[in-house]
Amino acid sequence: MTAPQAEAVIDLDAFRANIAALKACAPQSAFMTVVKADGYGHGAARVARAARDAGSEWLGVATLDEALALRRAGDRGDLLCWLAAPGADFAAVIDAGVEVTASSTDQLAEILAAPATVRPKVQLKVDTGLSRNGAFGEQWTELVAAATVAQMGGAVEITGVWSHLACADEPGHPANGAQEAAFNAAVDELRAAGVEPALRHLSNSAATLTRPSAHFELVRVGIAAYGIRPDPRMTYETALTPVMTLRARLAAVKRVPAGASVSYGHTWTAERETTLGLVPIGYGEGILRTASNRAEVGFAGGRARQVGVVCMDQFVVDLGDAEAARGDLVTVFGPGADGEPTAEDWAEAAGTIAYEVVTRLGGRIERTYVGESE
Ligand SMILES: Cc1ncc(COP(=O)(O)O)c(C=O)c1O
Structure with a gap:
């Protein structure tokens, strides 16, 4: 066979070794490998399989279509998606056993209205300061109230609560502590309403590498699994190999x-x-x-x-x-x-x-x- 004119060679041994090293950074937490955007350009289906082999309990993707593509590729493990515009086909992913994210009461209502054949597993997203998706302030209080009612009525299972950090690649940045405090307060509000989330998660690669206080029950790791530093200026002990x-x-x-x-x-x-x-x-x-x-x-x-x-x-x-x-x-x-x-x-x-x-x-x-x- 002639060698391809151009090829991206993906070293799955390096990928698995990176995941093992990153899991050791957060030994008390479950591990989610983020494989959105076609596995950061590495090919989602193949890296997903390698991530499972390396002990990644969870996979994470942005869109519902990405989640369905992983199911079509044969993945059956815990899988979360988090980015959906109105009109998304929640029923298809819920029936495929994918956990979905509700970022607002509107979105929770869409999930509840989806004609799925099984009860949806939903994680709530709180905006703690990134100002992207997620509910913030009074909207969080409303989302908590709606989620509590839905769970009490048996319409939904709230499995987790999560947020995303803005400045984790600058470990000394004050936003990290502020977001962590806001996250803890949001979780307290949910618990006070009577919902105990099994999974709390806040850490991306940078926080997994440097911020144990943000590890909670699950860490969500993308770029570092592919052997790339979240920011070249960051220092830490963990050795990573570009994949x-x-x-x-x-x-x-x-x-x-x-x-x-x-x-x-x-x-x-x-x-x-x-x-x-x-x-x-x-x-x-x-x-x-x-x-x-x-x-x-x-x-x-x-x-x-x-x-x-x-x-x-x-x-x-x-x-x-x-x-x-x-x-x-x-x-x-x-x-x-x-x-x-x-x-x-x-x-x-x-x-x-x-x-x-x-x-x-x-x-x-x-x-x-x-x-x-x-
Ligand atoms: C919600 C969410 N969690 C985790 C990650 C993983 O981030 P990183 O690649 O910096 O580890 C991303 C990627 O941007 C993300 O959007």
């Missing part, structure tokens, strides 16, 4: 004279004679155009600069005087163990976060998996 390596084979190699300019707009010009390599992936695959002329790739055990603007299907690298031929492998990013840049390096070059670098990948890139247990 995705993006590589491609050079589609063209050419020697150009000094003065040759590269790609649309001629934003880069060779100062001396050099060898250019053409990497056959571009922004159609999610390569960030804002990284143009700033990123590097791994080539022949060293690094090569990306030059000229990233195009839809391709970008150019300056290989200098290195030996190079069509078909040679370029590592766009990977764990960094062989000197190649990481997704975090690309994020820095593009002025974004590594979450975006991996999650955007798609288009014509093939995914291949190594380290499958079966």
Whole structure:
């Protein structure tokens, strides 16, 4: 079989090892691996299976469709979804055994009105300061009241209460303590109304790594499971290995004279004679155009600069005087163990976060998996 022109190699052994290390950060809590947005670009169905193998009791996704896709892929474990616009088909996910989130009384009413054949399991979302989804202030009091009535009447089982942190990747930020206090107060209000939630959860990766007081009964871990730090400035003991390596084979190699300019707009010009390599992936695959002329790739055990603007299907690298031929492998990013840049390096070059670098990948890139247990 010929090697793919471009592939994202997903190391499931590294993924499972990251989960084991992260579970050890919160040994008293159950563990949810967040596999939304196609497993942060790693392929939700495959990473979901590996996460279960690694002892992830829960999986988490944003949309109802993502939850149903996991069920179609064969997942039968505890699964929570949390983002639905009005009109969402709650009945389908409830019947598929997925737990759903109610962020408002309206949403709880929609869930209760859904023609499901089983009693819904619902987790309540409180907004403790992120100001995204979730009920806040009086709306929380109303949601608690409505949920209590529904539970007393047997229409619903309230299984959990949860919220999401805004600044967990800055462990010293005062918002963390404030959100935690608001969360505890919201839980107290629910308990006072007569509902004892089995699961309280607040921690993302950053809080799982650094904030034990926010671990409660469950932690929800996304980016760190994929081996990427929530913020490169964070320090902690836990060792994580990047799971995705993006590589491609050079589609063209050419020697150009000094003065040759590269790609649309001629934003880069060779100062001396050099060898250019053409990497056959571009922004159609999610390569960030804002990284143009700033990123590097791994080539022949060293690094090569990306030059000229990233195009839809391709970008150019300056290989200098290195030996190079069509078909040679370029590592766009990977764990960094062989000197190649990481997704975090690309994020820095593009002025974004590594979450975006991996999650955007798609288009014509093939995914291949190594380290499958079966
Ligand atoms: C509700 C919720 N919980 C947990 C996570 C996981 O966050 P992280 O990838 O920072 O661990 C996310 C992702 O943004 C999320 O939306």
